[in-house]
Amino acid sequence: MSLIDAIDNLYEKLVADAIDETRQPDDDEDFLTDVMCVALNRLPSKYYRHSVDMVFYMAEGEMKAMKEDSLGAVKDARDFVQGHKREL
Incomplete structure (x- = not known):
């Protein structure tokens, strides 16, 4: 297993x-x-x-805020991508 396979970005799952949802x-x-690329680029x-580490070490309410941030980033990214469609 490579090192890159040993870690994940929580925002990928949330996005x-x-x-x-949208x-x-x-x-x-x-x-x-x-949309996923644009949204992830706008989030930390x-x-x-x-995954158990994330649950154990996160402050109360932090996950809720991250979910809301992800939803907002996706909504903004949808608008951005729709406004910048590629011409093929």
């Missing part, structure tokens, strides 16, 4: 959940991938090695 029937995978990194 993916927010994308699922998904529209006409959203394609390319659009959603762009929150790396962890074991």
Whole structure:
């Protein structure tokens, strides 16, 4: 196992959940991938090695705030990506 496989960014999971929550029937995978990239670039990194560490060491209310931040970042990213569609 490489070192990169040993860590995760908590915001990746939260952004993916927010994308699922805001998904529209006409959203394609390319659009959603762009939304995920834009949203993650607008959020800080929150790396962890074991998910139990995140639960144990997070301050009360921190996860709720992170979920709200992720949802806001996804909504903003959707608007940004829709306004900057690639011409093929």
